[in-house]
Amino acid sequence: MAASMVRHGEVFLFKKQANFMKYLTVVNKRYKRGHLKPVLDPHEVGTIPEYPPVMPILPITEKLRLKWRDNILAQEKPSDFLYHIWKVNGWNLDLRPVNYHSGCLPFFKHVTKTFVVDGLPEEIMSRTEDASTKQKIQKLREDVKEIVLQQHFHYTHKNNKPSEWLYTGRRLTRNLANLLLNSQKINTSHLQDSDLNYDVDVKSHWIRGSKKFMYDIPVNAHITTKVPLKQFTPLDSELSIGDVPSWDYDPINISVFEKHLNPIFFPGFKIGNPFKYSHTQFFACTLDRKRCMKKKSSVRQVFIGQGIASSFGMLSALAAYNMNYWDRDLQAPLTNQTIVFDGQRLSFFCYQLNTLAIDEHNNPNNSRRNVCWHLQDVLLYSDIKDGVVRDLNNDALKLLVAFMQSPTEVAASTSVEYIDTQKALSV
Template identity: 70%
Template sequence: MAASMVRQRGSNLLLKQAKFMEYMVAINKRYKRGHLRPVLDPHEIGTIPEYPAIKPILSWEERLTRRAIDKILDQETPSDFMYQIWKKNDWNYLLRPVHYHVGSLDFYKHATKTVVVDELPETIVSRSEEDFVQEEINSLTEYVKDLLLQQHFHYTHKVDKANEWLYTGKRLTRNLANLLFNSQRSKAAHLHDADMDYDVDIKSYWIRGKQKFMYDTPVNAHIRTKVPLVQFTSRDSDLSVGDVAAWDYAPGNISVFEKHINPVFFPGFKVGNPFQFTHTQIFSCTLDRKRCTSKKSSVRDVLIGQGISSSFGMLSALAAYQMKFCHRDLEKPMMSQTIVFDGKRLSFFCYQLNTLAIDERNEAKNPRRNVCWHLQDVPLYSDIKDGVARDVNDEALKLLLAFVHSPTEDAAGRTLESDLPQNVVSSPS
């Protein structure tokens, strides 16, 4: 027994010696003349670490999150990309476009990382003063009067008086959108090849900080084009970079509640539609001004909140169709125009989506913010008396025409950064 153990130890020693000699021969073959040289230069000793860096130990939640993000980004088609996001049923805050709580505007700014500018972009204002707009106003005024009279005599008195303002605004909004689109289609190059949708649901989902938001609201009329709108400002301008209003409270404090649902992206059309860029959204305003008074909230704040939420919701859904999300930010801005109409007053919004990376993983290293220009409560007319629509407002018609005639980029999708209006406004709010 002892002799066999001695023999085994001897054979193991010989085997180790043989392996060591093979190792030495392999090392010697690496250098000329068969002698060894030090692997490291003596002067480098102490400057190169002897061991690789120790990676931080990730929690199982972090490992699962990173694995899920990698799986999303590895998808090759928009349908698969969105499916990986919306297949998980989770708690999401439902964001309504009209909100009457005091202070809700700061919440909308925070939830979408948006800065508000209290005027319209210079390009819109200058376009509204061009000669062709002045020429169109006379004929457009007569058509608008006919629409108002038709609405007044045939529909106004056939509905419940308590909800007359909502019904009238919705029908008149659709008729006004039809008038603008069809009358200007032959006079604007970008409308020659465009499409219009009616009463389609817009659904979108995004992450802001640690909170997840869902937007689900129908749009009454939506003009879509094959080429995106021209940028309102540079993505790196002073207006597009900076902080936004802070919101340190739980959304439930202003009656924004969670619902356990699957997140969905839907900009009103299916994947593969050639008209894949938004041009102008036209909403029938559901704002109840009497309720604003009772809730002590500002009409201005409620309208701007609707402009921000509807514009961001549409553009973030369109971005998902292009496989962009908070984990894969936009490469170039996306633009949208929004018109809100309550049957008598018009509110105008121009929105530029500069970034979607507003979640807790990306926000700290992302200085960009989104921008919303606005002009609200522009009266379309004063009243209807003795069968006449009185005081149709030329300024409102000018802005309507300027919005519809907002140009898109050229066919190659190029817009020179040097040609963009810097449009730095001194008093963003």
């Protein structure tokens, strides 16, 4: 019976092939009369494609994502652009800048696609050796001593010793930012046209590796300007091109948890503010060094993670106000400076945002990466004894002045025009 079934199948296939050959013969005859387009030889059928390939059917989630993306890219106003991103809520990983786990630094590098460089950019370090910088720190020394002593004698919480370092850092950070801006803006054109805000909320959102991340941390003091800072390195340099090591673990392993939030972008000001670019942001250090020792985590790694997260969060929010996000990448890099102060030690960070398309699913061929420079634990002074600030560090003051003197894109030409105007007025 099995043999008969096989013979029956072979007969059926033979009849099917014969009918197909008759069909091709009829079609070819109709083509000769001009009714149809040419048909391939029966022996070539299946070797050369006659029709365009049939694309696979996209799942409904992918169709909705593409429709949502096209709707966002079609917007012409920043307010409408941000609204269409904000209205889609979901589960986002809440990224906190201070993380005490030993594997936090590779995680921060991966989720922001950031390459870390030890030390600060050469132009900032060269600026610390200028003769004008050395003259400015002589005037700045007494003012810094005054605000440090004022904090020490009048705002020290003697009844709350365990958290005294936290309150001291917050107030002293605000006073230091105010002192630096007002003392350096006299002869600096880009600081004359700048703004200083305290305790501003910064919120940002991005996608990396099919996971959504949310950054929501206030900045203690933030200096903004009307034009962006000059870039620290070209887009085609060795620092800006390349990849970063992957991090394939679950973020819950380092205490990064999900929250149901709207994807909000907010750099600390509303749309229409003329001071729409970040110059320098100041953070009071919330790092507990004793807890680092208990967790056996590196203070260096925790600080770098804070610098990366705070800088990327600020700059990605600014990019969204310029209608750039992961599906519409940056045309020019954005830069930012960050200073972290705990009342006695300073940590400096310079960050350049080269790309927002860091998700492999959106742009797998993107070779650009972001860059972060850092210098940590620069001691401002050693101790306060008998009402005197001891060993005030000139190198720390030079770095503070050099950060304030970092020019914007049009600062050079503006400073020349400013000086010429003053000469003309004096004449």
